[in-house]
Amino acid sequence: MTAPTPQSEAWLEPPAAAGPPPPTSPWTVGSTPIPDGVVMFGALLVLGFSFAPFVEYYPGTRSARSANAWEWAPFLAPLTWFVIVGGLVLLALGLNHALAGDRKVFGFRTSQLQVVVAAYTASILMGYALVEKDQSASVNVDLRLVQLQGGLTVTGAFAWGGVLMVVGALIALVGALLNVLPMPVFRDRTGG
Helix, strand or coil: CCCCCCCCCHHHCCCCCCCCCCCCCCCEECCEEHHHHHHHHHHHHHHHHHHCCCEEEECCCCCCEEECCCCCCCCCCCHHHHHHHHHHHHHHHHHHHHHHCCCEECCEEHHHHHHHHHHHHHHHHHHHHHCCCCEEEEEEEECCCCEEEEEEEEEEEECHHHHHHHHHHHHHHHHHHHHHCCCHHHCCCCCC
């Protein structure tokens, strides 16, 4: 057996970089910037808890009927689907920002798009949390000799899955703001 020569081991060397390395964030754990991890964690909370009970209705009885964010119901669809799409977009933007840096997409930086999508998702979910979910219907029938009245009241409440989706959207918004806003407290002391 012959000793390996430098020419025979050239294929073991890493290839030369094609361009400059992507910009790095001063807040990194391993290779993932912390704000991008926060954005992706919040997006995963929004997506994961969209399958949990989003709202609960109590239609005149003590038993509750719950609906998740994917259901086709007059109170939910299609606005909750936009929230779910917002969670998917946040996850994609977080991965894009973590892997490729703060690139321009549609004329905006990915960190700016993260703030817009996270604020949209959080505002829609906060609106769902604050809106009145009680529904009532009444029927009045007035005949010549008889007057009939009837009504039904359905009490609604924001369920635990919706609350955790709001928390996830707010976490994603905080992570997106950390990506955009300059925070001199978190920069290294060498001026970087």
